[in-house]
Amino acid sequence: MTHSQNQTDLSDDTNSPSKSIKNKKVPYHFGEKLRKVRENKGYTLKVVAQKAGVSESLVSQIERNHVSPAIDTLLALADVLDINLEFLFEEYRKNRPVQIVRALERLSMNEEDVVYEELSKPDSSDKANSFESYIIKIPVNSHTHRGSYGHLGRELGFILSGKAKLLYENNEYTLTQGDSVSFSAGVPHILENIGDEVLEAFWLVTPAQRFTNQ
Template sequence: MKYRFGSRLREAREKKGLTLRQVAENVGVSESLISQIERDRVSPAMDTLLSLVEVLELDIEYLFQDWRRTRPFAFVPRENRTKTEVDGTVYERLASIPGSTEGEGIEGYLIRIPPKHEKRSEPQGHRGKELGIILSGEGEFILGDMIYPLKAGDSIAFSSGVPHVFRNTGEVFLEAYWIVTPPRRKV
């Protein structure tokens, strides 16, 4: 996939009143290369791009705003969902969008916890945030020192850094939609 941001670089250069030659000298490349980059004829090497951003005093995110808004989305037909069982809990992957940088991205699961079962025995914490929506069954969610009873229709959102564990206290499978950011599992 070729991404075009040359016009943004040209706009920034012209706004600062710099010539192609001045930018090229400060970046340490040829004037011709800067011209080709601005016309989207070539993609710069990462070190050249970082130098351009520095010389033009840009936030690199500025160059990728359009890409972030239009990047691919995830569509997973029901019959194509992957299922994985971990310690008795079934994770059915709904969809996932990877992040472009560490700490980004999101993933969703339909989880099924067997009756009278815990996802794990001891509360654990990790980096990120989570959102759960209980579809059926009942259980309890332990977050730090607090215990929250959960039943169908309830939802919970929290910082994953706080040690937590999810238990099915009922007589039937507990089902929930679970959203996690950044993605953690390779299901």
């Protein structure tokens, strides 16, 4: 058997309906979502299959949750139907009770010279109870900008190191290491570093606001 034949066989094993998972549980059940979107758009199985570059029988098997598709097949179907993978895996996200962000996997975002290290990823499927949390690092003589105009929700902060001044509407509050603060975020608020070292603080915002420039 040639190398090319081996490659063909592997590809067939990945998506072939004849390899239906009879004794293996399909981990995700998003087939119904794919079918409903397809029908709402007026697409036939044949049209979707042709656009995605897969067989019609495979699309049918996926819609009935009889097979677990390869990721490239799933991406192709999502592209054809103009949906994102988060929509398909929404149920899985809801049912995952524990979320861990490893130290080396922490997402870091910049707002000018202020650094936000993300500690959690908001669950878009539960917006009412969503929150976002960060380690904020503010250089000397600098300040945050996100709350300059106020926004929906509440915030809670804890000063890890350094000295800060919270400008809240027309009031000023000095905060040092170990101090915590909470407030309604509906009015303008700015956290300023008034110390002689980088200010580090833990910050929690609810509901999640997210960065608009991600």
